Amino acid sequence: MKAMLIYESMTGNTKKAAEHIAEALQKRGVSVTAVSPTTNINYQALSNADLVIIGTWTDGLFVVGQRPAKAARLRLLPAMKSKQAAVFCTYALDPGRVLQKLTTIVEGLGADVIGGMSIRRSDLAAGALEFVDRLLASTPKLVST
Template sequence: MQVLVAYESRGGRTRRAAEAVADAVRICGSEATVKTLKDTTAEDVDRSDAIAIGCWVEGFVFFKVGPAKAALAELELLPALGGKPAAVFCTYAFNPRTTLATLRKSLETKGAKVVVQNASPRSHPDRGATELAEHICAPLKKS
């Protein structure tokens, strides 16, 4: 089973979160590929049985807080996700607010079935990675 972990990171924290998710997926017994959203191709999506998408929170602290705009633009370019199980995650400094809900909606619009979400503070980007990986791998084990 192959899980694609794709992320958008400016300062490296979300990259660390993505690597933690991939490590946890491997511990669950599945294979994981980590890529930036920008470098993710239609073939990467086709090859994967499940997808985890992560980004950082962007806003003006309390205004217009949501997924990094670059991440939403890159997600738009992905091909249809055809009912694949998916996870969304983000890293934040203050409060992620509706970031995960927006990210989730964007993936669902592409046809993914989002089964789990996690927001980690930038001080602990790997927090919640194990639980997220266990949820994303569970439907794969059943099939």
């Protein structure tokens, strides 16, 4: 099983979260082939990936109107037909329905979204670990034997 991550980040939190997720996956035996910003995607890794993990940050008025940041750019990501995907967002106070909205965007690319988690920016490392543990608990075959 090969995984790769794609993230959108303005001030670095979502990038850090993506790196923590990649590290945790590798520690648990999942091969991570790339951690790419949306502006510089590793297309080779994407084309070979079985699992694509896509993250962005929460953009809104902090407790209302939350939406996935750079949604227009995310909608233009390459098609991911027949791939499994998982989504995450980082946030400060309240992510609202960002995860559901991001799921809809990624499903629009053709991927099958198998899970997702909102990660508070004050707790990126622990949130990333919890996300990976949940993901692997629901899909144990992601870990190569």
